[in-house]
Amino acid sequence: MKDWIIKGNFLESESPDRFHIVENGFLPVTDGLCRGLFSVVPVQYQGLPVTDYGDRLILPGMTDLHVHAPQFAFRGLGMDMELLDWLNHYTFPEESKYGDLSYARKAYKDFVACLLHSTTTRAAIFATIHSAATLELMEQLERSGLQTLVGKVNMDRNCPEVVREPDVTTALQNTEQWICEARSRFARTKPILTPRFIPTCSDALMHGLKDLQRRYQLPVQSHLSENYGEISWVRKLSPTASCYGGAYDRFGLLGGDHACIMAHCVHSTDEELELLQRNGVYIAHSPESNMNLASGVAPISRYLELGLSVGLASDVAGGSHLSLLQAMMHAIQVSKLRWQLLDSNVRPLTLEQAFYLATAGGGAFFGKVGRFAEGYAFDAVVLDDSSLSHPQHLDLRSRLERLVYLSDDRHIVAKYVAGIKLFG
C-alpha cells in the first residue's frame, strides 16, 4: 500500500443534510487512510505521486447494509408476491440449491463480479444455511478486495426442510466451525451472526447464537418489522415481547453489547425505535425491496431527525438492483410517495440525505468509513459522466444528481477499498 494523492472533483457528506464539495481538489492518502480534502496540496504531502482523475467525480465508497448473495441469481424475477409467500415460493427453493457447492460457486461468481463493479465498497451480506457454500462466497469476496461481513444463515423452524438446519446442536456446531474457519482464512471478509428472522429461529437457537456472539465478539444482522403479516406472526410467536425488536432483545441479539444491523424497520413502533436507538442498532433501509414486496415505506427522514443510525441497502433480491446509486434514487422516490399517499408530516428525503445514507450513514457500521476526512479508510469510487451529454455546464451537485438517476456500471471507472485499488 503506497502513499499518494488523488486529484479530482470530490463530493462527500458533511452531515445528513449537507454536502462537502471540493472541485479540483486533492486528497492525500497515507497508510490506506484519507488525510482530508484540500484545494492546494499541504506542504507535508508535497512530493507524493498524484493520480489525476481530471473532471471526473470522486465519491466515498458506498456501504450496502443488507444484501442476500444467493438471491442475486433471481433478482428481477417473481415480483408478484408479498414477503412470506415470496420466501416460501421463490426464496427458499432457490436458497436450497446452495447445498450444491458447484451451483453456489457459479452463482456467487456472478454476484461478486457485479458487486465488484458497483459503487459498493463495503457490504453486510446474507448467505444461506450452508457452511461450505458460505465459505466459497467468502473466498470469492476475499479475492475481490471488497470489505465485507458475511453471515451463514441460521434457521431451524417454520421453513421447508431443504433450508432448515436439522437441529439446534448441529446448527450451532456448524456455525461455530464456520466462524473459526472464516476467521482463520480471511482478512477482509468477516463472519457476522445471521439468525434469519424470529419466525424461523427457535428460542434455543437464539440462546445458542447469543453464546457464540459473546464468545467470538461477533456483530449480528437480521430482519425487523418489514411486513404486516410478518409482524403479526412474530406477535404470536413471541407474545411476551413488547415489540418485534423486543423479540430479539430478550436473547441479547439486538445490539447493546455488540454491533447490530436490522434490515427494513418499515413499520417500527415508537417503542421499537426507542429500543433501536438505546441499543445503537443500525437500520438498513431497503427502499426498492420494500416497494417490490409491497411492504411499505420506512419514514427515514424521521429516523434521521431522531438521530437513529441508518444506512442504505439493495436487499437483493427483494430489491432487483445491487447499485446503491439506484438505491439512493429509490429512497428519494418512495419517500415522496409516502409523503403524498400516507403521511405529509414525514418529509421526502433529499439528495443530500440519500447520499449520506449510502456513504457516511451506512459506512459508520464499518468504523471510519464513508467520508474523506482525516483518518477515514480510503474507500472511493470514480465516476465518469462524460457520456451523459448535456447542452450546457452543470455544477457538481447536479452532476451527482444525474448519476443517481441515470448512471450504470459503465460510468464507474475506478474503485478503491481500504486504500487498495481494485480497478481503474
Place this chain on the structure above:
Amino acid sequence: MKDWIIKGNFLESESPDRFHIVENGFLPVTDGLCRGLFSVVPVQYQGLPVTDYGDRLILPGMTDLHVHAPQFAFRGLGMDMELLDWLNHYTFPEESKYGDLSYARKAYKDFVACLLHSTTTRAAIFATIHSAATLELMEQLERSGLQTLVGKVNMDRNCPEVVREPDVTTALQNTEQWICEARSRFARTKPILTPRFIPTCSDALMHGLKDLQRRYQLPVQSHLSENYGEISWVRKLSPTASCYGGAYDRFGLLGGDHACIMAHCVHSTDEELELLQRNGVYIAHSPESNMNLASGVAPISRYLELGLSVGLASDVAGGSHLSLLQAMMHAIQVSKLRWQLLDSNVRPLTLEQAFYLATAGGGAFFGKVGRFAEGYAFDAVVLDDSSLSHPQHLDLRSRLERLVYLSDDRHIVAKYVAGIKLFG
C-alpha cells in the same frame, strides 16, 4: 420494404391480462405488416428470406404516449419540487432556451439518439412554443425512422414571458404555419395539437385551437389531473366546468370527434373517468414522473377494469428515464405502494398488464400497432439477455421479467418500425 420472415422467441399481449408467447416462432412480414405468429412457416410464406434471431426475445415495439423532448436535457435533475414549482423553477427556464435554434439542434440530437436506441417505436411528443425548434425536432425524428406525433406547445397565460406566446392571434397563426409546414415536409412525423394545460391556455386560444383541430383533423394531447395544486387551480380558472376534464371538453378538445391523449389522470374523479371513456380519450400513465414530482399514483388496474384506454409514458423529464421497460417496472412498483399505502381495493399491476400498457395499450393510439397479429404494423425490438447470466434455465416470461427490471440499452440489438429496420 421487402417481404421476409422473422424467427425467434416472440412475446406479445393477447389481452391486458395474458401473454401470447411463441418460442422459436416465425413471423411473416409483407408490405410492412405482420402476418401473425406461427410455430411452422405457413405454406404461402415459404420461400421468403428468414432473419433468425436465435434465442433472443422479440417484443412488439413500444409506444411512449407522453414525453417532453426539450426536457430530456435536464432529466435526472431538480427532483426536489412538486409540479407547479418545478415548472416555474426548472422547466420553463429550460424550455425558453429552445428559442435558440442551435441550442435546440444540439439538445434534440441527444433526445432523438436516446429514443432511437430504446424499445420505443412510436411516441407522442411535446416540443416547446417555438416553431423553428419544433420543426428541427421533427426533422431529426423523421430521419431516425421512428413514427411520432409532435406538438408545438401552446401557452399564452400564467407562465413567464420567455415561454409565453405573445398573443392569441400570433399563437394561432404560428401554429397553423407550423402544421402546414410539418405536413408538407414529413411522412413519419405528424403534428398533434398541444395546449400545454388549462392553466396556461386562455379561452380564446382554446377556441382557436379547436378551429385548427377541425380544419386539419388533428389529434390533441395535453395534461389532466396530475397534481392537487394544479387541480384546485383549474377549478378556480374554470369554475363552470364539472371537472378538470370538463374544462377541456367545453372547447371540444377532450376527444370525441378526434383522437386525444391526456397525460397522468392520477386524481381523476369518477365523473372525469366517465367523460374520458365516453370520449375515447387515451390516458398516458407516467409512473416515474408521478413519483418524482410526488403527484401520486393513478389507479391503473381499475382503469383497465373499467375498459378505459391506457398506455404507458416516460414523461421525461418528470420521469428521468426514456426506457419503457423501466416505465413498466415503475408502473408495477408504484401500484404496489398505492395498494399498500392508500387503497387495498385497487390491485397492483401485473407484469402482463404493464407489458400490455407499453405495447398494445398505447400502440392502439397509432392504429394497428403493438401486436404481431395479422395486419398490425411490424414494429418490433429484439432483446439479447445473454449478458444477464443465470445459473439455470429460465422460461420466456421470466426472461422478459428480468429484462424489465435489469436491462439497459446494451440489451437492445435490433429495432423495426412500420416494417423498416432502424438498426441491428
